[in-house]
Amino acid sequence: MGKLYGFVFYLGGVYCFYIQLIAFKMLNSATETSLRKIIHCDCDCFFAAIEMRDDPLLRGRPMAVGGSSDKRGVISTCNYEARAYGVHSAMATAHAKKLCPDLLVVPHNMAKYRLAAQQIRDIFYDYTDAVEPVSLDEAYLDVSASSACQGSATLIAKEIMARVHAEVGITLSAGVAGNKFLAKIGSDWNKPNGLCVILPQQVADFVVELPVAKINGVGKVTAEKLQRLGVQRCGDLQAYTVFELVELFGAFGQRLYKLCRGEDDRPVKVSRQRKSLSVEHTYPEDKDSLSQCLQQLPALFAQLNQRLEGLEGSYLVTKQFVKFKFSDFQTTTVECVVAGSIRLSVYHDLFQQAFERGAGLGVRLLGLGVRFQVSHDSYGEQLPLFPYDLTLHG
């Protein structure tokens, strides 16, 4: 840094300020990315797992989900019993049956898979808003700012795995690391139903041994080329300068240079459509009167407004609601339909109605919220052209 500033002072005023600004920004983004905690979740043989969950006869034997062999169908997903025979996704069903004559192929039931995927996604959203779904059965979570599980990404991953098993009835594997690249490798490391945590201090040793074929984007041709160069592991690749890699692999060379060192600063791209937004507070002492509750309203309202501003008007508010938790731990929610921006007077009325429901009980928690127009009604959902391929290449 010192060197750069020395150079900067040599230049004129405005320009100097500009460069300082860039330097500051670089520093800033560097600290932002170095502290990230990313989880990559990947369901184990998703379609097959759902079918096995719903039909015990499919368990403990080789089975697959896909198109039937007489219609030139292709395997989408198969279970681990079938994989032992060499069956894999994207294989022609007719060929798969040759490898494994006992293979039972069941047709797709996309509606069912979509429902399960939604349930799993809802579990993710309990831990962070920063969820980037890659396909139905795969997503990246940025839990850097999450306070769940004392902020431990490892514990969050464990809890997600347990909850998906209990609530959806299938298993998923998770990778925890400081970036998307390593998290994705982690989720594949101990599959199925496995967890792999790559701590920042382990990254250097981990990547040295990592086979280059594990890098996303290294396909057959690139892998063969690397093989010819005698490069098998990322450690071998580290011997090359960025210039050499760019010469050899074009634009991808720059990325390879970073990846083989375990570096990847791609952000988790959030695509969530919120259904609601709320703020709430539990008080050390119960509020025993309506006026005591109303005293808290302006602060909560300001907090809610601040959160709404963060969304930059990308959502349309359709309802305002309040949530009360009484001293007996019973919870009640009162809501009303509104249009346009939120109003304090509406919450005032809702507080009154909610307090009356307690029939004299003290209130330990107060919450304010809004519901948004559900995207399905207003915007619609674009259907994919290759629903099966999403899992094939995931």
Next chain:
Amino acid sequence: MKFVISRDALLKPLNLVAGVVERRHTLPILSNVMLVLEGNQLSITGTDLEVELVGRVALEQMPAAGGEITVPARKLADICKSLPDGSDIEFTVADDRVTVRAGRSRFSLSAIAAADFPNVEQSPGSQQFVVKQGDLKRLIDRTSFAMAQQDVRYYLNGMLWEVNAGHLRMVATDGHRLAMCTLEAPIDAAEQMQVILPRKGVIELSRLLINEDQEVEVVIGSNHIRATTADFTFTSKLVDGKFPDYDRVLPKQSTKAIFGSRDDLRQAFSRTAILSNEKYRGVRLLLSDGSLKIIANNPEQEEAEEIVNVDYAGEALEIGFNVSYLLDVLAVLSGDTVKLSLSDANSSALLEESEQGDSRYVVMPMRL
């Protein structure tokens, strides 16, 4: 090295070659174009290591000696563009400087030796064919809009070229819609070949195909493709990946066939698009005997409605689409009539000029 060239002869190839050059790069030399002088032929080369483009132009005045050097691409192109029409430009190379003179203007540009300029690696060609530039351009223009942009499925950020004996087919898809166009051409091919051209390569190649009636020679190798015209040689790396099986998503048994005026439909869709959601662009199509009603709503609760007469008799259907996807197709189709084939609200639509047309477009609906 010293030579004189007219501004008008230099400008076109220089602009096209400079278009390949990235503004910022890890390697400073990649911001440069290489000028090579052999006899009275000047070749200009630009590369981003994925795509390489060589433009050739003949000098009117025979220079004293040949040579090679590299200079900043953007700056040189900007200088030539802003010089007056009809100027003669003189280039003089001395040490690490290139001096550009025209009339009373003089520019001294920093140069890097041509020896450091990288080549796009060549692999032996395994498939070769010659077609008219206009035919190749038509294939690209009819499909390139459907290519994905920065998709994690990197093999979609490009275009599939499928070479078979007697025909060349191009397919592009972003996972929501697909465009496909086929050219009958005298191609010898023992077996089918499928390669994926990167998005940038497709766009740059299309710009070179300016002389419709002249030929272009295409050579495809295991990891590169090269196209040569009289004035240019274009080389691009291929994308290392597997393109999805497009045949599986072509609707084959649509239950409803609708014929309508392409222009009427295009205008009705562009008007309804105004009041569709800016981000999601959903419109509802209500199909009934003889007419298609198109409705759009936006979050401000505004509404647009259009009714277009169509040639259709059968059961009614309500189906949603991203209006941009439909407009993209209607913009590249020609002919008065368009055929739209549908089945139900969750199945893809097929758009064609007619069954005999060379192009087919598949659009997945939106659930509205």
